[in-house]
Amino acid sequence: MTQAILIRYDEIGIKGKNRPDFVRQLVANIRRATGLSKDAVQIEWGRIYLHPSGDPQKLRERLSMVFGVRSFSVVLVVPHELERMREAAVELARRAVARGARTFKIEARRSFKAFPLNSMEINQELGRAILRALPELRVDVHAPDVTIEVEVRHEGVFLCSERIAGPGGLPVGVAGRALLLLSGGIDSPVAGWMLMKRGVAVDAVYFHSPPYVGEKAKEKVLELGRVLARWRAEALTVYVPCFTEIQVEVSRVAPPSLWTILFRRFMHRVAERIAERYGYGALATGESLGQVASQTMENLACVDAVTRMLVLRPLIGWDKAEIVRLAREIGTYEISILPYEDCCVLFAPRHPETHARPERVEAIEAHLEVPRLVEGALDRLEVFSVTEREISPVTASPST
């Protein structure tokens, strides 16, 4: 009797040509998250089996963070012999009793038709064995405390008693790459997480404004990146352009009510340049409609007007309370609320314009050397590679 982990993934929507890519990416991500070797991963039709050398329970937390995993179970694997199957079923029932189960049922499936018993007969045989070994258990086919699933497959018989939910979604990497505008706030990390859940490989850009904003604010964003990196299965890159000159120039020529919209237009311009340089298919932000005064439809349109690139806003229809709930769940909330000012807060006017007219904004930008300012922000681009275990500066940054 050996133990393995059975991973189930959703096949809806990934029929046909995408399927092999999906599975390949999922397996690669699982291996990165768990550190398992190639030999420890077995791919069968519609299934992935892991054969960890140590305690399979230890992989639970890791697997619950791999997008694309719908659910997983610790399974006992035995050969096509009724006696071995009985032993395994009794073992699972014993574990369930230890957890407090009183009733059970067996749910057998037989895809290996050469096996002499059909699924009904397997149910009866194993059920009897359990009742004999553990008289305190009773059968309940409607609402059992534990369901022991038995699958008789060509390669062996697999038994499990517990399905642990995975995060669902698509494996990170199958849906392209996006560059997330990551501030220190609550929303943007959540937006990044949601895109990763849809299979997007997300990296981030943070606009740093020394000396108006200190190192702590930057470190806070890197720390947010570290939390997101757990879900990415790979290092997350954080690009840190220097935003100071843009903020100083904008605040010199524009009325305070237009600062926010102008800053955002510059951020998107700079982000688009980084995206082009490093090969991202979209920008992403944590904006939701009307959530703060500046995030109105007019303002979003006014920002989108400066770039040609697709801008993904996964939180667009979300309430603040919903965003906060998810931020807590994924572990970014506690970091986001740390009190270090990000660049938006410091240069935040008291009454931002809610209905920015593009002509007016453009008229002000005519007083600014827009291309030079964008280039200037990129001249001093810092790049960090962030994993769950390490934050390290990347020195070589290929320039255009």
Added chain:
Amino acid sequence: MRREVYLDNNATTPVAPEVVEAMAPYWHERFGNPSSAHRKGVEAERAVRMSRATIARLLGVNENEVIFTSGGTEGDNLAIKGVARALRRRGMHILTTRIEHPAVLESCRDLEAEGFRVTYLDVDAEGMVTPEAVEAALTPETILVSIMHVNNELGTILPISEIAERVKRRNPEIVVHSDGVQAIGKTPVDLGWVDLYTISGHKIHAPKGTGALIVREGVRLVPLLSGGGQERGLRSGTENVAGIVGLARALELMYEDLEGKLAYFRTLRERFLEGVRRIPGARINSPERSVSTTVNVSFPGVPAEVLLHALEEEGVFASTGAACASRKRRRSHVLEAVHLPPEVIDSSVRFSFSRYTTVEDIEWAVHALHRAVERLALGPSARR
């Protein structure tokens, strides 16, 4: 050079070279105060944060559940006094055992002076406490159970996961603390229902003055130190950055192939026991269910201090009972608690191994022990 065989690793351990290397940048270059807002501060704070993440990952807890301390004594004090003072309105009863480290026992004595009632559970001949015995001693007034994971003198492994589960099933409000100072790296640690867990750096090849208390989410503690509010307000004082980096590195080294290390310790223990059993009069005090790194053995009739001096002449360093008790010439409270006869206690010597202990060390020590016992059993110091 004369051969030195250090078999007193339960007292303290040499700092691992890898640990020294990991700490090196944090003395003179990255010396910043983690609370400072500038880069020097941020890089020090990052080092503390990454160390915390490493320890959390290895112990299977959340990052915010790791509180850095100055070591085992502080961890035990913070856990026991912290919980008692936070929960005194709920009840005034504490449950512990007679074989705890003085840091636990003396913390309990201090609390008795504050009006708390403490039950010191008896142990069996192996130093074992059963979950049933713990459950039976709970009262409606009980707020805290503190039971060590591995005993420092005998090496006994106590079933803390089972004990914690028992206690929590009876009353989930009771806080469970365990002193894991002698357990980390010597037996698998599965905290399960345990709320508070003390670890110390210098027992696992990190420097003295380092340690951590694991404080599971939702456990309320009154801090011992007032000040700048570091460590979630539970342990004010500028972080020992280099020490913290060293602690994390040491734990990481411990957990690199822990299974392999435990197997190696078993080999050492078997070799040692094999040799010791051939010495006339040897009596093994450590139970079967103990960590492989601790062997407590007596040679009735041979006074332990004299035996230690004789061993030291051959370059072998071991200890009698607990290091602190030996000075006062008081009998070990642990060995008394397991009801060993006085002549067995007075001749008991503890040998404790580490991953730096070699099979040759063990053989050298066994020979030295054999010669010393034969000499002393006949000499003037025997049978007073």
